[in-house]
Amino acid sequence: MLVVQKYGGTSVGSLERIESVANRVARAREEGKDLVIVVSAMSGETNKLIEYAHHFSKNPSKREMDMLLSSGERVTAALLAIALNEMGHKTIALTGRQAGIKTDNAHTFARIESIDTTRLEEEIGKGNIVIVAGFQGINEDGEVTTLGRGGSDLSAVALAGALKADACEIYSDVDGIYTTDPRIEPKAKKLDHISYDEMLELASLGAKVLQNRSVELAKKMGVKIVAKSSFSDAEGTVISDKEGESMEEVLVSGVALDKNQARVSLRGVTDRPGIAAEIFSNLAKENIVVDMIIQNASTDDGTTNLGFTVPQNQLEDAKRVMESFDHDLAGADYDESVAKVSIVGVGMKSHSGVAAAAFSALAKSGINIEMISTSEIKVSMIIDEKFSELAVRVLHEEFGLDK
């Protein structure tokens, strides 16, 4: 049985934590598993190096940033290998290059193109535990590249996929995926199991556990992820192709909240071809991140209503862009403090009652819904920010997630 384990920054944040990770790896080894261990830099190290670079330049060369930032993971990998060797477990540490991780040329946010597993398989065959410095690879010119924030998760998932590992265990300081944020709803329950798609939609709940890019890659390569805590022995949450594994489906898996939203509502937009494209491309030019977009059908007077949300700190920028469309609008309405609450579940696509139940639960609690957007497995509602926590608790109870 081959398992890839990945330990994040806080899991290897001190020499004592690395020792504790070594013990955990040793236990898995003693259970007879073949192991590839992917590690991040010790927490704080990467930020320290970024600060160093910014001391010299606001916009440092990305190639040099990669050379700089890839050093932290090598340190952790070497230390963990030294610790495991000392415990009597044959272990070898490999850089991204030595682990065969080939990427494109996009320094600081490179994409993994392929993994040559020759060396990895050779070392596993020799009976070695293989430690791999996460977050890094090399491009075709032999230059060191890094994969961007959360890149070590990507390294782990990609290695698990390439090696056809039985599982990819992602260790962090959180012990799994919860039905909602336990700080808002203390009755939140840890999920035993969640599908890739649900996980993608629940990004705000899972952000501390692993990023969407890794979930997408896991889905694509069919890698079973287990999100676990390196601080406890709790079971964790399995992220896999849920529908294939279980016939018993839960309608709603979780409730997610994003409080960093501001709403823009445009009334009476001239319904000429390309107007929406023009608005959103002008927003994109200003690097404004648009989240939800809703357009209603045209009204009788040949105009339409268009709404979208942006991060709160970009609302002023968005207003400025909208002013340039004055002649195309009857009016614009802004709300700088709204929140997006979402319910997510693979079950809901075949059950039209889910959305209705959500709307009525909120209504019963006197919470007005300003905008609605639905996807195959998600219903998102924009509400007044002050009702955020109440809405989460009401929906959590409505769908029996505390059971």
Next chain:
Amino acid sequence: MLVVQKYGGTSVGSLERIESVANRVARAREEGKDLVIVVSAMSGETNKLIEYAHHFSKNPSKREMDMLLSSGERVTAALLAIALNEMGHKTIALTGRQAGIKTDNAHTFARIESIDTTRLEEEIGKGNIVIVAGFQGINEDGEVTTLGRGGSDLSAVALAGALKADACEIYSDVDGIYTTDPRIEPKAKKLDHISYDEMLELASLGAKVLQNRSVELAKKMGVKIVAKSSFSDAEGTVISDKEGESMEEVLVSGVALDKNQARVSLRGVTDRPGIAAEIFSNLAKENIVVDMIIQNASTDDGTTNLGFTVPQNQLEDAKRVMESFDHDLAGADYDESVAKVSIVGVGMKSHSGVAAAAFSALAKSGINIEMISTSEIKVSMIIDEKFSELAVRVLHEEFGLDK
């Protein structure tokens, strides 16, 4: 004009220091020089990483140590490149591997076998200042290796040799080689010029500037070294093949002192073949470092006297080894606090009066000489440790080094 510059740990010990190095490099660039810059890890970093490793193991895997320790130089190289790019100077940072430095397999004290200068020449040709992470290379299997303490000096000298650079400037916190230690003799003068051989013999004076391995390599490859301070604009000392450059020779170039010496004198050693080899191989087995060795001609009774010096903290070990030779000795005599004072100069080999002048100068000051050893360009004398500083000052004056 191509110059290799090397900056040691204290020269790049903080962000401010790296900034100052960047300014110095930029000045050289603005003078029109092509530049290859070799850097060490920021001071303290390598020791910190060694401590980390020793937290896990007293005897960590050397391969993993190399992966660990090679990270520090990469950080400095990337930061310096970022700083220079920001100043408008096209700069690229290369790892040891990327700079083409190939070594043997001796992890943690690898020897440079060859340098493939293709990439270096390509980058120089593109108009880049090339920063190279010192102290590291790769072996034929692509494993990262390090060159041992002082390894960045070796990297610099080897690169200068391979690139046929016009000079290899070694920057540290010392501004050159002095006629003796200025803390002992304030009249000590900085030398403008010294030969490779003198530098090798004056190791104790130059140890803070550069190690013998680098001087040996520079001699072999004919690399002209300039030892300079990165903290001032002082001229520094040129280390090259002195005899070839100047007809005007100074008899004595410097006075060196080593206070960490203990003396072992063996009387009436049975003069059978192989006895000396046996004694010194037994000392070597105990890892005792023997410095001076003096054997007098056999006396009429078929025995000989044998003397040698060891570091003071190894004297007890040496005594223990000597006890096993009881039956071969008439007696042994130990002195745990002696010092070795040496005068060095290429001029002295053709001037027999130099040694005599040294002996008589010490005698005049009431300093007894316990052992003497001479080489082509050095006379070393073992004296009572308490006369160390006095002896240095007497010899410094005797040979007019303060002039």
